């Protein structure tokens with residue numbers, strides 16, 4: 001990897017280690033929010049009970065932990081850059097008594113595994129953070145058996161994801177938020193249709209399918225939404241970390257206004273993701 005890619009990796013590592021306590025605190029909420037994507041990934045993987053599966057960018061363990069409960073004669077190796085996130089995944093595996101689940105710290109661009117070691121690969125919401133997406137795609141294909149499948153999800157664009165754009169709009173009303181450099185890591189890096197399809201097609205994969213998944217983030221109150229976004233979502237945390245209490249309060253009020261409610265009633269806020277299924281040529 002070149003200096004710029006190493007810099008991205010180091011920034012991502014520091015950032016996800018900083019956010020891991022927030023992810024631990026909100027784990028149940030986050031896993032409910034992202035459950036549809038886990039279900040779709042698992043259903044498209046066509047797993048057998050003795051499969052050896054790699055879950056890339058596993059974070060606090062999903063969808064790897066659910067897969068481990070299904071491949072009960074096989075194994076799941078869960079990989080993430082952040083030791084803070086992996087510690088949470090390991091604790092969950094212990095509570096769930098999943099002895100076929102192991103968590104390993106590594107970069108998706110440099111996997112410490114033999115060629116063709118895995119039957120299938122899952123990756124929920126990881127690709128957009130990798131230092132070099134092509135290097136990562138090549139590594140995933142290298143460690144996958146011929147004929148094996150990779151199934152991954154990434155976010156669609158801002159229009160389909162009010163769960164994050166609502167708070168970002170409120171922030172931008174009061175604060176300057178520097179625009180991300182095009183192609184740099186971030187939640188909307190793979191938002192355009194075809195980004196991952198084209199990447200894997202350029203690596204000689206021909207059986208590739210891309211579908212859209214829509215769902216809702218269910219919040220019991222505006223406060224729950226606000227607190228979750230403040231603890232878990234990187235661009236929101238970064239923007240609000242140095243803001244004074246008066247401005248923070250105005251942003252919180254703007255969020256409530258944009259959610260279209262005066263009261264702390266249930267909220268269902270839409271999200272849109274892309275699911276990409278790639279089959280490695282046999």
Ligand SMILES: C[S@@+](CC[C@H](N)C(=O)[O-])C[C@H]1O[C@@H](n2cnc3c(N)ncnc32)[C@H](O)[C@@H]1O
Nearest residue numbers: 016057058059080081082085107108124129130
């Ligand atoms: C949005 S979280 C997704 C976590 C989990 N898959 C889920 O859906 O709940 C993104 C994860 O990607 C991990 N990550 C970022 N860059 C990575 C890299 N180069 N290699 C492996 N994991 C990486 C982060 O540490 C973080 O845990």
